Amino acid sequence: MNDPGKNIESVLTENRQFPPSSEFSAQANIGSEQQYMEMWTKAKDDPSGFWGELAKENLDWFQDFDTVMEGDMPETKWFTGGKLNASYQCLDRHLVGPRKNKAAIIWEGEPGDQRILTYQQLHHEVCKFANVLKNLGCETGDRVTIYMPMVPELAIAMLACARIGAVHSIIFGGFSADAIADRNNDAESKLVITADGGWRRGKEIPLKANVDAGLEKSPTVEKVVVYRRTGGDVTMTPDRDYWWHELMDDVDADCPAVELDSEHPLFILYTSGSTGKPKGVLHTTAGYMLGTTMTSRWVFDYKEDDTYWCTADIGWITGHSYITYGPLSNGVTSVMYEGGPNWPDEGRFWQLVEKYQVNIFYTAPTAIRAFIKWGDQFPNQYDLSSLRLLGTVGEPINPEAWMWYHKVIGNEKCPIVDTWWQTETGGIMLSPLPGVTPTKPGSCTKPLPGVVPAIVDEEGNPVEEGGGLLVMTQPWPHMLRTLYGDHERFVDVYFSKFNGKYYFAGDGARLDSDGYYWVMGRVDDVLNVSGHRLSTMEVESALVAHDNVAEAAVVGFPHELKGEGICCFVTLKSGDGSDAEKEELKQHVRKQIGAIATPDKIKIAPQLPKTRSGKIMRRLLRDIAAGRDVSGDVTTLEDAGILDKLREDD
Numbered sequence: 001m002n003d004p005g006k007n008i009e010s011v012l013t014e015n016r017q018f019p020p021s022s023e024f025s026a027q028a029n030i031g032s033e034q035q036y037m038e039m040w041t042k043a044k045d046d047p048s049g050f051w052g053e054l055a056k057e058n059l060d061w062f063q064d065f066d067t068v069m070e071g072d073m074p075e076t077k078w079f080t081g082g083k084l085n086a087s088y089q090c091l092d093r094h095l096v097g098p099r100k101n102k103a104a105i106i107w108e109g110e111p112g113d114q115r116i117l118t119y120q121q122l123h124h125e126v127c128k129f130a131n132v133l134k135n136l137g138c139e140t141g142d143r144v145t146i147y148m149p150m151v152p153e154l155a156i157a158m159l160a161c162a163r164i165g166a167v168h169s170i171i172f173g174g175f176s177a178d179a180i181a182d183r184n185n186d187a188e189s190k191l192v193i194t195a196d197g198g199w200r201r202g203k204e205i206p207l208k209a210n211v212d213a214g215l216e217k218s219p220t221v222e223k224v225v226v227y228r229r230t231g232g233d234v235t236m237t238p239d240r241d242y243w244w245h246e247l248m249d250d251v252d253a254d255c256p257a258v259e260l261d262s263e264h265p266l267f268i269l270y271t272s273g274s275t276g277k278p279k280g281v282l283h284t285t286a287g288y289m290l291g292t293t294m295t296s297r298w299v300f301d302y303k304e305d306d307t308y309w310c311t312a313d314i315g316w317i318t319g320h321s322y323i324t325y326g327p328l329s330n331g332v333t334s335v336m337y338e339g340g341p342n343w344p345d346e347g348r349f350w351q352l353v354e355k356y357q358v359n360i361f362y363t364a365p366t367a368i369r370a371f372i373k374w375g376d377q378f379p380n381q382y383d384l385s386s387l388r389l390l391g392t393v394g395e396p397i398n399p400e401a402w403m404w405y406h407k408v409i410g411n412e413k414c415p416i417v418d419t420w421w422q423t424e425t426g427g428i429m430l431s432p433l434p435g436v437t438p439t440k441p442g443s444c445t446k447p448l449p450g451v452v453p454a455i456v457d458e459e460g461n462p463v464e465e466g467g468g469l470l471v472m473t474q475p476w477p478h479m480l481r482t483l484y485g486d487h488e489r490f491v492d493v494y495f496s497k498f499n500g501k502y503y504f505a506g507d508g509a510r511l512d513s514d515g516y517y518w519v520m521g522r523v524d525d526v527l528n529v530s531g532h533r534l535s536t537m538e539v540e541s542a543l544v545a546h547d548n549v550a551e552a553a554v555v556g557f558p559h560e561l562k563g564e565g566i567c568c569f570v571t572l573k574s575g576d577g578s579d580a581e582k583e584e585l586k587q588h589v590r591k592q593i594g595a596i597a598t599p600d601k602i603k604i605a606p607q608l609p610k611t612r613s614g615k616i617m618r619r620l621l622r623d624i625a626a627g628r629d630v631s632g633d634v635t636t637l638e639d640a641g642i643l644d645k646l647r648e649d650d
């Protein structure tokens with residue numbers, strides 16, 4: 001396990017419980033333990049009946065499905081025979097009633113500019129942009145890369161793709177040119193949608209320049225659409241690059257949603273696995289839409305007049321599922337903010353909560369730890385009394401941070417939903433229901449209806465109470481269908497460990513005597529840096545691509561703000577590793593992958609500690625990176641003296 005160390009100790013002694021207030025339960029979408037248990041049991045015993053009814057009631061179908069579920073994991077197909085459209089689900093069906101002129105997106109840019117798009121206006125823009133895509137030759141099934149700042153046009157672009165059945169592949173704006181090229185090539189993208197730049201902590205992120213560099217190595221891309229956000233200088237390549245606003249001038253807003261099969265691919269989203277090559281997680285239309293629609297309604301307890309804010313970037317799965325598809329499908333008003341939480345000062349988020357009277361606030365533990373560090377004076381300056389529900393996602397939350405969130409932000413009256421899920425699961429899997437589940441700080445509590453998890457040992461035997469590996473024993477509609485272009489890897493990564501019987505999440509977890517789940521962290525070579533997944537192998541391959549690096553091993557270590565930091569042990573071909581050389585290596589990784597992968601520590605290693613058979617002993621490196629005494633057996637180490645040398649380089 002990658003170093004859950006401190007958190008395990010603190011959660012093991014955690015026994016506080018926070019039941020929802022009776023007022024909250026009385027108004028909640030799911031309001032009693034009995035209702036939850038009935039739903040959960042029905043979904044477990046009769047998944048077809050459970051999901052089939054929900055799909056009929058909550059999705060709009062152009063053509064009804066014949067079968068709810070077909071086939072065993074990992075090849076389960078959902079709602080076959082049905083036809084629908086995700087953009088229709090998020091937009092058109094709201095236009096016939098009072099939601100037509102309701103705010104769909106309340107957007108604020110980092111410099112303080114604001115825009116509000118009603119459902120009708122958003123529909124209008126999406127239809128126009130879908131026509132732009134068609135005019136550029138984009139067809140149903142084509143892959144489209146989106147690399148944009150957090151502006152409404154990002155949501156418009158994704159919904160326009162969905163409208164014509166093009167498959168979007170969104171790349172987080174913090175990724176580098178090389179990462180863009182890799183993803184373009186893997187998905188064989190035909191078109192890229194980007195912007196001149198975006199604002200982040202007062203600086204302009206040069207998105208178009210990154211795309212230009214990436215396109216030198218992306219032969220499949222034919223056209224680029226550029227949205228003008230910052231007004232910064234960009235180079236436009238004739239017959240390849242087009243301005244968004246010019247294209248939008250020339251199209252009308254009549255664009256019926258294409259009637260797509262339930263299993264039509266909706267999007268690809270790349271995420272890190274335990275090898276160097278990112279995995280193109282593929283989600284399909286009906287199952288994903290049903291999953292995000294229902295889980296957001298259950299977990300965030302949406303009400304018609306709620307203002308909901310998820311602070312994630314749409315470049316990650318959280319933004320896909322819980323800024324765009326889930327909230328819009330429910331007709332909710334969703335706040336979208338472009339910039340950093342500490343710009344112009346550390347009170348920015350709380351200023352926005354007060355200004356827009358946010359009721360539901362969903363963020364990440366890494367952000368909460370930063371808020372704590374910045375000090376209570378920032379939230380205390382603002383009126384946060386509109387908040388009624390808080391959420392977290394992305395990594396285990398340490399109980400201290402949970403308590404701070406509960407007291408300082410939630411004023412001890414807001415339930416906290418600690419939601420465990422993954423890019424692959426498409427939607428929330430384990431989470432409190434805010435009107436039902438007594439919460440325990442640090443635990444994501446219990447499975448949602450339709451989710452049947454288990455903790456098993458290495459052989460797949462169930463662990464009733466205690467620690468082990470987290471698996472899913474039944475398929476669910478919003479699970480990934482494949483890794484794009486590599487179905488074999490999909491089966492291998494998620495299903496081979498237990499011979500196809502279970503979906504293996506890659507996380508270690510513990511079950512307590514109340515049946516609560518406590519997720520401890522990854523058990524593979526995946527790091528969780530500020531709630532984002534990075535593979536140690538990805539960083540290692542970036543390092544060895546540097547001329548002066550002979551060998552590299554990368555491990556995580558506990559980091560106060562990021563949860564996990566990146567420590568690189570590097571053997572150089574020449575030189576002794578001056579500070580300037582270390583800095584160069586950090587910048588090299590940053591350039592190859594992106595800012596999120598910037599190493600926190602580079603340690604120069606004359607050699608890496610290996611077993612006699614040549615395997616790098618990562619366990620030892622993790623101890624050294626964390627500044628701990630090396631635990632366990634070192635007798636298999638080839639050169640025992642090496643550890644002292646590694647410790648010296650700090």
Ligand code: WTA
Nearest residue numbers: 393394395396418419420421422423519522
């Ligand atoms: C971790 C993010 C503990 C976990 C939605 C998982 C969590 C990985 C939690 C997925 C949580 C996510 N408690 N750990 N509430 N939520 N994780 O694909 O290790 O970016 O496997 O999806 O984040 O990260 P991903």
